[in-house]
Amino acid sequence: MTTQSTDVLIIGGGVIGLSIARALARRGCKQVIVIDRAEFGSEASSAAGGMLAPQTEADKPDVFFELACRSRDAYPEFAQALYDETGIDVELETTGTLYTAFTSKDVEEIGRRFEWQHQAGLAVQKLTATEARELEPSISPNLREALLFPKDVQVENRLLIKALILSCDRHGVCLMRDTIAHAVEVTARRVTGVITSRGFYSARITVVAGGAWTSGIVGLLPIPIEPVRGQMLCLQSDSQIVRHVLYSPRGYVIPRRDGRLLAGSTTEHVGFTKTVTPAGIEAIKASTVEISQSISSLPIVESWAGLRPRAPDDLPVLGPCGEIEGLYYATGHYRNGILLAPITGDMIAGAIIDKQLPPLMSAFSADRFSPVSVN
Ligand SMILES: Cc1cc2nc3c(=O)[nH]c(=O)nc-3n(C[C@H](O)[C@H](O)[C@H](O)COP(=O)(O)OP(=O)(O)OC[C@H]3O[C@@H](n4cnc5c(N)ncnc54)[C@H](O)[C@@H]3O)c2cc1C
Known part of the structure:
Protein backbone atom coordinates (compact mmCIF):
# COMPACT_ATOMS: atom_id res chain seq x y z
CA MET A 1 0.00 0.00 0.00
CA THR A 2 1.42 3.43 -0.96
CA THR A 3 1.70 6.09 1.73
CA GLN A 4 1.69 9.82 1.21
CA SER A 5 1.60 12.49 3.84
CA THR A 6 -0.01 15.89 4.22
CA ASP A 7 -0.85 18.38 6.92
CA VAL A 8 -4.62 18.52 6.34
CA LEU A 9 -6.69 15.95 4.47
CA ILE A 10 -10.30 16.84 3.66
CA ILE A 11 -12.71 14.03 2.78
CA GLY A 12 -15.34 15.34 0.36
CA GLY A 13 -15.05 18.06 -2.26
CA GLY A 14 -18.52 19.56 -2.21
CA VAL A 15 -19.13 23.22 -1.41
CA ILE A 16 -18.21 22.56 2.23
CA GLY A 17 -14.92 20.69 1.72
CA LEU A 18 -13.82 23.16 -0.97
CA SER A 19 -14.69 26.21 1.16
CA ILE A 20 -12.66 24.83 4.05
CA ALA A 21 -9.69 23.99 1.80
CA ARG A 22 -9.71 27.48 0.30
CA ALA A 23 -9.98 29.15 3.72
CA LEU A 24 -7.06 27.08 5.05
CA ALA A 25 -4.89 27.85 2.02
CA ARG A 26 -5.69 31.57 2.17
CA ARG A 27 -4.55 31.55 5.77
CA GLY A 28 -1.20 30.08 4.80
CA CYS A 29 -1.73 26.36 5.28
CA LYS A 30 0.71 24.86 2.77
CA GLN A 31 -0.30 21.20 2.56
CA VAL A 32 -4.01 20.68 2.01
CA ILE A 33 -5.40 17.73 0.06
CA VAL A 34 -9.09 17.34 -0.78
CA ILE A 35 -10.23 13.92 -1.96
CA ASP A 36 -13.54 13.12 -3.60
CA ARG A 37 -14.81 9.77 -4.75
CA ALA A 38 -16.33 11.46 -7.84
CA GLU A 39 -16.12 14.89 -9.53
CA PHE A 40 -15.74 17.85 -7.19
CA GLY A 41 -19.05 19.48 -6.37
CA SER A 42 -21.07 16.98 -8.38
CA GLU A 43 -23.45 15.93 -5.58
CA ALA A 44 -25.79 18.04 -3.41
CA SER A 45 -23.76 21.17 -4.08
CA SER A 46 -24.66 21.08 -7.78
CA ALA A 47 -28.23 19.92 -7.17
CA ALA A 48 -29.03 22.90 -4.92
CA GLY A 49 -31.01 26.01 -5.75
CA GLY A 50 -28.56 28.49 -4.23
CA MET A 51 -31.03 30.36 -2.02
CA LEU A 52 -29.32 32.30 0.77
CA ALA A 53 -32.51 32.85 2.72
CA PRO A 54 -32.28 32.46 6.50
CA GLN A 55 -35.02 34.99 7.29
CA THR A 56 -37.51 33.45 4.87
CA GLU A 57 -37.37 30.11 6.69
CA ALA A 58 -36.88 31.17 10.34
CA ASP A 59 -39.61 30.83 12.97
CA LYS A 60 -37.52 32.28 15.78
CA PRO A 61 -34.16 33.85 16.55
CA ASP A 62 -31.85 31.06 17.71
CA VAL A 63 -28.21 30.12 17.38
CA PHE A 64 -28.74 28.53 13.97
CA PHE A 65 -30.43 31.71 12.72
CA GLU A 66 -27.43 33.71 13.89
CA LEU A 67 -25.02 31.35 12.11
CA ALA A 68 -27.07 31.45 8.91
CA CYS A 69 -27.45 35.26 8.88
CA ARG A 70 -23.75 35.75 9.49
CA SER A 71 -22.92 33.46 6.59
CA ARG A 72 -25.42 35.18 4.28
CA ASP A 73 -23.99 38.56 5.22
CA ALA A 74 -20.47 37.30 4.41
CA TYR A 75 -21.50 36.47 0.82
CA PRO A 76 -20.82 39.82 -0.90
CA GLU A 77 -17.18 39.74 0.26
CA PHE A 78 -16.90 35.98 -0.44
CA ALA A 79 -18.25 36.42 -3.99
CA GLN A 80 -16.04 39.44 -4.68
CA ALA A 81 -12.92 37.65 -3.40
CA LEU A 82 -13.71 34.64 -5.57
CA TYR A 83 -14.13 36.95 -8.56
CA ASP A 84 -10.80 38.64 -7.85
CA GLU A 85 -9.07 35.26 -7.51
CA THR A 86 -10.64 33.47 -10.47
CA GLY A 87 -12.49 35.91 -12.75
CA ILE A 88 -15.67 33.85 -12.19
CA ASP A 89 -18.80 35.82 -11.32
CA VAL A 90 -20.90 33.58 -9.08
CA GLU A 91 -23.99 35.65 -9.90
CA LEU A 92 -24.90 36.78 -6.40
CA GLU A 93 -28.37 38.22 -7.06
CA THR A 94 -29.42 40.73 -4.42
CA THR A 95 -33.01 41.42 -5.51
CA GLY A 96 -34.43 39.59 -2.49
CA LYS A 151 -31.50 40.64 2.34
CA ASP A 152 -32.38 37.01 1.50
CA VAL A 153 -30.64 36.58 -1.83
CA GLN A 154 -29.33 33.83 -4.12
CA VAL A 155 -26.16 32.60 -5.78
CA GLU A 156 -25.54 30.43 -8.87
CA ASN A 157 -24.23 27.44 -6.94
CA ARG A 158 -22.72 25.63 -9.96
CA LEU A 159 -20.64 28.72 -10.76
CA LEU A 160 -19.74 28.89 -7.08
CA ILE A 161 -18.36 25.34 -7.28
CA LYS A 162 -16.33 26.23 -10.39
CA ALA A 163 -14.93 29.31 -8.66
CA LEU A 164 -14.05 27.38 -5.50
CA ILE A 165 -12.25 24.66 -7.49
CA LEU A 166 -10.23 27.25 -9.41
CA SER A 167 -9.49 29.25 -6.27
CA CYS A 168 -8.30 26.11 -4.43
CA ASP A 169 -6.11 25.22 -7.39
CA ARG A 170 -4.59 28.71 -7.50
CA HIS A 171 -3.89 28.59 -3.76
CA GLY A 172 -1.97 25.32 -4.15
CA VAL A 173 -4.58 22.95 -2.72
CA CYS A 174 -4.17 19.41 -4.08
CA LEU A 175 -7.53 18.21 -5.46
CA MET A 176 -7.81 14.46 -6.02
CA ARG A 177 -11.00 13.22 -7.61
CA ASP A 178 -12.00 9.55 -8.05
CA THR A 179 -10.45 8.82 -4.66
CA ILE A 180 -12.59 7.09 -2.05
CA ALA A 181 -11.96 7.50 1.68
CA HIS A 182 -12.66 4.09 3.18
CA ALA A 183 -11.65 4.62 6.80
CA VAL A 184 -10.12 7.12 9.18
CA GLU A 185 -7.17 5.57 11.02
CA VAL A 186 -6.99 6.35 14.74
CA THR A 187 -4.20 5.39 17.14
CA ALA A 188 -4.36 6.18 20.86
CA ARG A 189 -7.32 8.53 20.30
CA ARG A 190 -5.42 10.51 17.69
CA VAL A 191 -6.15 10.53 13.97
CA THR A 192 -3.14 9.37 11.95
CA GLY A 193 -4.58 9.48 8.44
CA VAL A 194 -7.07 8.04 6.00
CA ILE A 195 -7.17 4.73 4.13
CA THR A 196 -8.24 5.55 0.58
CA SER A 197 -8.67 3.76 -2.73
CA ARG A 198 -5.23 5.17 -3.68
CA GLY A 199 -3.45 4.06 -0.54
CA PHE A 200 -2.87 5.46 2.92
CA TYR A 201 -2.60 9.22 3.43
CA SER A 202 -1.00 10.16 6.69
CA ALA A 203 -2.36 13.48 7.94
CA ARG A 204 -2.01 15.57 11.10
CA ILE A 205 -5.58 16.80 10.65
CA THR A 206 -8.51 15.10 8.91
CA VAL A 207 -11.70 17.00 8.09
CA VAL A 208 -14.81 14.98 7.32
CA ALA A 209 -16.97 16.82 4.76
CA GLY A 210 -18.57 13.81 3.10
CA GLY A 211 -22.11 15.20 2.93
CA ALA A 212 -24.86 12.57 2.90
CA TRP A 213 -22.25 9.76 2.76
CA THR A 214 -20.47 10.74 5.99
CA SER A 215 -21.79 7.82 8.06
CA GLY A 216 -20.31 5.30 5.59
CA ILE A 217 -16.73 6.27 6.47
CA VAL A 218 -15.31 3.73 8.92
CA GLY A 219 -13.62 4.90 12.12
CA LEU A 220 -15.78 7.94 12.89
CA LEU A 221 -18.03 8.38 15.88
CA PRO A 222 -21.51 7.11 15.05
CA ILE A 223 -22.93 10.37 13.69
CA PRO A 224 -26.15 9.45 11.94
CA ILE A 225 -26.15 11.59 8.81
CA ALA A 311 -28.39 15.10 11.13
CA PRO A 312 -31.22 13.98 13.48
CA ASP A 313 -31.72 17.52 14.85
CA ASP A 314 -31.51 19.16 11.37
CA LEU A 315 -28.44 21.15 12.46
CA PRO A 316 -24.95 21.09 10.95
CA VAL A 317 -22.14 19.19 12.66
CA LEU A 318 -19.14 21.49 12.97
CA GLY A 319 -15.78 21.47 14.67
CA PRO A 320 -13.31 19.17 16.39
CA CYS A 321 -14.24 15.75 17.65
CA GLY A 322 -13.79 15.84 21.43
CA GLU A 323 -12.84 12.16 21.57
CA ILE A 324 -10.37 11.90 18.66
CA GLU A 325 -7.60 14.47 18.41
CA GLY A 326 -6.97 15.87 14.94
CA LEU A 327 -10.42 14.94 13.62
CA TYR A 328 -12.84 17.68 12.53
CA TYR A 329 -16.40 17.47 11.24
CA ALA A 330 -18.09 19.74 8.71
CA THR A 331 -21.21 17.91 7.66
CA GLY A 332 -24.99 17.72 8.12
CA HIS A 333 -25.65 21.04 6.37
CA TYR A 334 -29.01 19.67 5.24
CA ARG A 335 -30.96 22.43 3.39
CA ASN A 336 -28.38 25.16 3.93
CA GLY A 337 -24.95 24.06 2.77
CA ILE A 338 -24.64 26.72 0.07
CA LEU A 339 -25.76 29.39 2.53
CA LEU A 340 -23.39 28.15 5.24
CA ALA A 341 -20.30 27.65 3.04
CA PRO A 342 -18.48 30.93 3.86
CA ILE A 343 -18.90 30.69 7.63
CA THR A 344 -18.14 26.95 7.70
CA GLY A 345 -14.90 27.52 5.77
CA ASP A 346 -13.82 30.36 8.05
CA MET A 347 -14.78 28.71 11.32
CA ILE A 348 -13.21 25.31 10.57
CA ALA A 349 -10.02 26.91 9.20
CA GLY A 350 -9.89 29.17 12.26
CA ALA A 351 -10.38 26.24 14.64
CA ILE A 352 -7.56 24.28 12.95
CA ILE A 353 -5.06 27.14 12.63
CA ASP A 354 -5.77 29.18 15.79
CA LYS A 355 -6.87 26.19 17.87
CA GLN A 356 -9.63 28.42 19.19
CA LEU A 357 -13.28 27.58 18.84
CA PRO A 358 -15.62 30.46 18.08
CA PRO A 359 -18.40 30.38 20.73
CA LEU A 360 -20.99 30.15 17.95
CA MET A 361 -19.52 26.82 16.83
CA SER A 362 -19.97 24.98 20.12
CA ALA A 363 -23.74 24.60 19.60
CA PHE A 364 -23.00 22.50 16.52
CA SER A 365 -20.35 20.20 18.00
CA ALA A 366 -20.25 16.54 16.98
CA ASP A 367 -20.02 15.74 20.67
CA ARG A 368 -23.78 16.28 20.99
CA PHE A 369 -24.14 12.77 19.50
CA SER A 370 -21.68 11.21 21.93
CA PRO A 371 -23.31 8.70 24.31
CA VAL A 372 -21.84 10.60 27.30
CA SER A 373 -22.98 14.04 26.09
CA VAL A 374 -25.14 15.92 28.59
CA ASN A 375 -26.77 18.05 25.87
C1 LIG B 1 -32.73 19.94 -4.38
C2 LIG B 1 -31.85 20.64 -3.39
C3 LIG B 1 -31.97 22.01 -3.21
C4 LIG B 1 -31.15 22.68 -2.30
N1 LIG B 1 -31.24 24.03 -2.21
C5 LIG B 1 -30.42 24.71 -1.37
C6 LIG B 1 -30.46 26.12 -1.31
O1 LIG B 1 -31.24 26.75 -2.02
N2 LIG B 1 -29.62 26.75 -0.45
C7 LIG B 1 -28.73 26.07 0.34
O2 LIG B 1 -28.00 26.70 1.11
N3 LIG B 1 -28.66 24.72 0.29
C8 LIG B 1 -29.48 24.03 -0.54
N4 LIG B 1 -29.44 22.66 -0.60
C9 LIG B 1 -28.56 21.95 0.34
C10 LIG B 1 -27.12 21.94 -0.12
O3 LIG B 1 -27.07 21.49 -1.45
C11 LIG B 1 -26.28 21.03 0.78
O4 LIG B 1 -26.48 21.35 2.13
C12 LIG B 1 -24.79 21.19 0.46
O5 LIG B 1 -24.55 21.02 -0.92
C13 LIG B 1 -23.96 20.20 1.25
O6 LIG B 1 -22.64 20.33 0.81
P1 LIG B 1 -21.57 19.20 1.13
O7 LIG B 1 -20.29 19.65 0.56
O8 LIG B 1 -21.64 18.87 2.58
O9 LIG B 1 -22.17 17.92 0.39
P2 LIG B 1 -22.00 17.42 -1.12
O10 LIG B 1 -22.12 18.51 -2.09
O11 LIG B 1 -22.93 16.26 -1.28
O12 LIG B 1 -20.50 16.95 -1.16
C14 LIG B 1 -20.04 15.83 -0.44
C15 LIG B 1 -18.92 15.24 -1.27
O13 LIG B 1 -18.27 14.22 -0.52
C16 LIG B 1 -17.90 13.20 -1.42
N5 LIG B 1 -17.74 11.98 -0.61
C17 LIG B 1 -18.65 11.39 0.17
N6 LIG B 1 -18.14 10.30 0.77
C18 LIG B 1 -16.85 10.21 0.34
C19 LIG B 1 -15.80 9.29 0.59
N7 LIG B 1 -15.97 8.23 1.41
N8 LIG B 1 -14.62 9.47 -0.02
C20 LIG B 1 -14.43 10.54 -0.85
N9 LIG B 1 -15.40 11.44 -1.13
C21 LIG B 1 -16.59 11.28 -0.53
C22 LIG B 1 -19.06 13.13 -2.41
O14 LIG B 1 -18.66 12.53 -3.63
C23 LIG B 1 -19.43 14.60 -2.55
O15 LIG B 1 -18.81 15.21 -3.66
C24 LIG B 1 -30.21 21.96 -1.52
C25 LIG B 1 -30.07 20.59 -1.71
C26 LIG B 1 -30.87 19.93 -2.64
C27 LIG B 1 -30.68 18.45 -2.85
Missing part, protein backbone atom coordinates in the same frame (compact mmCIF):
# COMPACT_ATOMS: atom_id res chain seq x y z
CA THR A 97 -37.01 36.92 -1.76
CA LEU A 98 -40.80 37.18 -1.86
CA TYR A 99 -42.58 34.82 0.53
CA THR A 100 -46.00 34.32 -1.06
CA ALA A 101 -49.17 33.40 0.86
CA PHE A 102 -52.03 31.63 -0.94
CA THR A 103 -54.08 30.12 1.91
CA SER A 104 -55.37 31.40 5.28
CA LYS A 105 -52.76 29.20 6.98
CA ASP A 106 -50.03 30.85 4.87
CA VAL A 107 -51.37 34.30 5.82
CA GLU A 108 -51.20 33.39 9.54
CA GLU A 109 -47.70 32.01 9.03
CA ILE A 110 -46.34 35.14 7.37
CA GLY A 111 -48.11 37.28 9.98
CA ARG A 112 -46.16 35.52 12.75
CA ARG A 113 -42.90 35.70 10.78
CA PHE A 114 -43.36 39.39 10.08
CA GLU A 115 -44.15 40.17 13.73
CA TRP A 116 -41.05 38.66 15.33
CA GLN A 117 -38.65 39.80 12.61
CA HIS A 118 -40.07 43.33 12.54
CA GLN A 119 -39.83 43.51 16.37
CA ALA A 120 -36.23 42.29 16.13
CA GLY A 121 -35.41 45.12 13.70
CA LEU A 122 -34.71 42.78 10.77
CA ALA A 123 -35.26 43.82 7.16
CA VAL A 124 -38.74 42.58 6.22
CA GLN A 125 -41.71 44.25 4.51
CA LYS A 126 -45.35 43.15 4.43
CA LEU A 127 -46.92 43.59 0.98
CA THR A 128 -50.51 43.44 -0.18
CA ALA A 129 -51.20 41.16 -3.13
CA THR A 130 -51.35 44.20 -5.42
CA GLU A 131 -48.00 45.53 -4.20
CA ALA A 132 -46.37 42.11 -4.62
CA ARG A 133 -47.79 41.67 -8.12
CA GLU A 134 -46.53 45.11 -9.07
CA LEU A 135 -43.04 43.84 -8.21
CA GLU A 136 -43.57 40.48 -9.93
CA PRO A 137 -46.50 40.55 -12.39
CA SER A 138 -46.22 36.83 -13.15
CA ILE A 139 -47.29 35.81 -9.62
CA SER A 140 -50.71 34.13 -9.60
CA PRO A 141 -53.78 36.39 -9.08
CA ASN A 142 -54.71 34.01 -6.22
CA LEU A 143 -52.00 35.60 -4.07
CA ARG A 144 -53.35 36.82 -0.69
CA GLU A 145 -50.31 38.61 0.80
CA ALA A 146 -46.52 38.48 0.69
CA LEU A 147 -43.41 39.28 2.68
CA LEU A 148 -40.38 40.82 1.04
CA PHE A 149 -37.03 39.82 2.54
CA PRO A 150 -34.62 42.20 0.78
CA GLU A 226 -29.12 10.65 6.65
CA PRO A 227 -29.59 11.38 2.91
CA VAL A 228 -32.76 13.36 2.16
CA ARG A 229 -33.61 13.48 -1.53
CA GLY A 230 -34.65 16.72 -3.18
CA GLN A 231 -35.83 16.82 -6.80
CA MET A 232 -35.63 19.92 -8.97
CA LEU A 233 -37.02 21.06 -12.32
CA CYS A 234 -35.39 23.61 -14.59
CA LEU A 235 -37.73 25.65 -16.81
CA GLN A 236 -36.54 27.94 -19.59
CA SER A 237 -37.80 31.37 -20.54
CA ASP A 238 -36.47 33.52 -23.43
CA SER A 239 -35.88 36.41 -21.06
CA GLN A 240 -35.70 36.96 -17.31
CA ILE A 241 -39.40 37.16 -16.42
CA VAL A 242 -38.89 37.13 -12.63
CA ARG A 243 -36.34 39.02 -10.52
CA HIS A 244 -37.04 37.82 -6.97
CA VAL A 245 -36.86 34.32 -5.56
CA LEU A 246 -40.53 33.33 -5.19
CA TYR A 247 -41.05 31.16 -2.13
CA SER A 248 -44.14 29.49 -0.68
CA PRO A 249 -44.55 26.90 2.09
CA ARG A 250 -44.93 24.27 -0.64
CA GLY A 251 -42.25 25.18 -3.15
CA TYR A 252 -40.10 27.85 -4.72
CA VAL A 253 -38.97 29.33 -8.02
CA ILE A 254 -35.44 30.70 -8.40
CA PRO A 255 -34.72 32.89 -11.44
CA ARG A 256 -31.30 32.72 -13.08
CA ARG A 257 -29.79 35.50 -15.18
CA ASP A 258 -29.96 33.46 -18.40
CA GLY A 259 -33.75 32.98 -18.21
CA ARG A 260 -33.66 29.57 -16.52
CA LEU A 261 -36.01 29.14 -13.55
CA LEU A 262 -35.32 26.42 -10.98
CA ALA A 263 -38.47 25.00 -9.41
CA GLY A 264 -38.20 22.86 -6.30
CA SER A 265 -38.30 20.76 -4.37
CA THR A 266 -39.21 17.51 -2.63
CA THR A 267 -38.17 16.19 0.79
CA GLU A 268 -37.90 12.40 0.59
CA HIS A 269 -36.41 9.80 2.91
CA VAL A 270 -35.56 7.15 0.31
CA GLY A 271 -31.95 6.25 1.01
CA PHE A 272 -29.24 6.91 -1.56
CA THR A 273 -31.36 6.78 -4.76
CA LYS A 274 -31.09 9.97 -6.77
CA THR A 275 -33.80 9.19 -9.33
CA VAL A 276 -36.23 11.82 -10.56
CA THR A 277 -39.74 10.35 -10.21
CA PRO A 278 -43.10 11.13 -11.86
CA ALA A 279 -44.58 11.83 -8.38
CA GLY A 280 -41.74 14.24 -7.60
CA ILE A 281 -42.24 16.10 -10.88
CA GLU A 282 -45.99 16.34 -10.27
CA ALA A 283 -45.48 17.71 -6.74
CA ILE A 284 -43.09 20.41 -7.99
CA LYS A 285 -45.40 21.31 -10.88
CA ALA A 286 -48.31 21.68 -8.41
CA SER A 287 -46.40 24.08 -6.16
CA THR A 288 -45.11 26.03 -9.19
CA VAL A 289 -48.56 26.45 -10.75
CA GLU A 290 -49.83 27.78 -7.41
CA ILE A 291 -47.08 30.44 -7.44
CA SER A 292 -47.41 31.31 -11.13
CA GLN A 293 -49.41 29.78 -13.97
CA SER A 294 -47.23 31.49 -16.57
CA ILE A 295 -43.99 30.13 -15.10
CA SER A 296 -45.43 26.62 -14.79
CA SER A 297 -46.32 26.58 -18.49
CA LEU A 298 -42.69 27.16 -19.56
CA PRO A 299 -40.84 24.18 -21.07
CA ILE A 300 -38.95 21.90 -18.67
CA VAL A 301 -35.40 21.62 -20.01
CA GLU A 302 -33.74 19.64 -17.24
CA SER A 303 -34.53 17.76 -14.03
CA TRP A 304 -32.33 16.28 -11.33
CA ALA A 305 -32.22 15.08 -7.75
CA GLY A 306 -29.65 15.46 -5.00
CA LEU A 307 -29.12 14.16 -1.48
CA ARG A 308 -29.14 16.66 1.39
CA PRO A 309 -27.02 15.59 4.38
CA ARG A 310 -29.26 15.65 7.46
